[in-house]
Amino acid sequence: MLKNEHLKEWARIVSYHLPHLSLPEVTGLATWSFGMVMTGSSSITRVSQFISRLNQEKSNTVRQRLKEWYQDANSKKGEKRSELDVNECFAPLLKWILSMWHSDEKWLPLGIDTTNIGQNFTVLSLHVLYQNCAIPVAWKIVKGTEKGSWKPHWHKLFQSLKDAIPPDWQVIVLADRGLYADWLFSDICALNWHPFLRINHQGTFQIRGEKEWRFLDTVVTQTGMSWSGVVTCFKTHPLNCTLFARWDEGYQDPWLIVTDLAPELGDVLWYSLRIGIECGYRDVKSDGWQWHKTRLTQLGGFYNCVDYNKFKIEYRTY
Structure with a gap:
């Protein structure tokens, strides 16, 4: 559940423009993108810590929710496992x-x-x-x-x-x-x-x-x-x-x-x-996602998430 008003409003905007997404997908995407814009990082630790303070939740709870959002279906728990198709x-x-x-x-x-x-x-x-x-x-x-x-x-x-x-x-x-x-x-x-x-x-x-x-x-x-x-x-x-x-x-x-x-x-x-193009790469590397610092070595997961630059433009005044 999203408690912070700014985060809730952002989730409503995301849902409006990406109507094919389910409620959990919208919540995860809104949380990730909002957290990345505000922290200037794609680090799950930094984003989960920021969102936990903002949304009055435990950091580990937020971290687990963010992690499950981008995982492949086979890596998730439960019977109704699904994964986001970024191409859509x-x-x-x-x-x-x-x-x-x-x-x-x-x-x-x-x-x-x-x-x-x-x-x-x-x-x-x-x-x-x-x-x-x-x-x-x-x-x-x-x-x-x-x-x-x-x-x-x-x-x-x-x-x-x-x-x-x-x-x-x-x-x-x-x-x-x-x-x-x-x-x-x-x-x-x-x-x-x-x-x-x-x-x-x-x-x-x-x-x-x-x-x-x-x-x-x-x-x-x-x-x-x-x-x-x-x-x-x-x-x-x-x-x-x-x-x-x-x-x-x-x-x-x-x-x-x-x-x-x-x-x-x-x-x-x-x-x-x-x-x-070069300015955009700077956004997703040194000024944004910090891609060059990634420790991932396999495809899937976070690199299949919806890009955050669109959200950065919307929330640049915050």
Whole structure:
């Protein structure tokens, strides 16, 4: 039972935006997220101690409840054991964010990226990019040593969100050059979203209407230059696209961006929105979850919990 009025109010907000969750799931999620925001840590010890004082309970009681909330069903006691399917929370999380969207442009920038948690895990995540921050709305955590393609993971993450965005919105998906793949470009286009993917400057391109193949490192050759045009990139796995190029002062390499948008409908400066990704990782590491200090070595449990950054924004004034 939640006794503190602020915690109870937060539980009501969580329940409203995640209506598919059961009452125990809402209570656990609200308790975890509230405690993490207020303590700046995902430590079960710190969160349970804080909540026990706030809610006038014994620390061990809160600790056990928090622990059982994120455990797999087989690790729980009782006959009616269940576990939270975090994938079912992705679309409601995105809808929650869009419900607070003040822009009339119906334009949504999304960013995808990966980060490592020590040597144990790799996190594939999809973020809403907003005001120099990135709010994770869908993710997949794999073992750091896991072999195989990430393609099915990204495909599933995209599919989990496709119905959460109104069809009349323009969606731009940004990714750094380390994630570029022709199938990724195609997957994004198949959703009627627009890829905005950075590529390496190795390789060649051909301007539409010309026969000559040029090297990508000749598109812009010095700082201060920019260019855009309809091209075919790469001879081996050709990609018909628009290529944006720009080289600003202070950057070691130029930006080379491929997209399905016509040159006049895009802006290479959109790629600067990706700066929010690094800010988001700082939130879940040094400023938030303290991921880099984890002692977990196996998947499951806490790393399948619903992310707390959305809640941090709601309760930032407390």
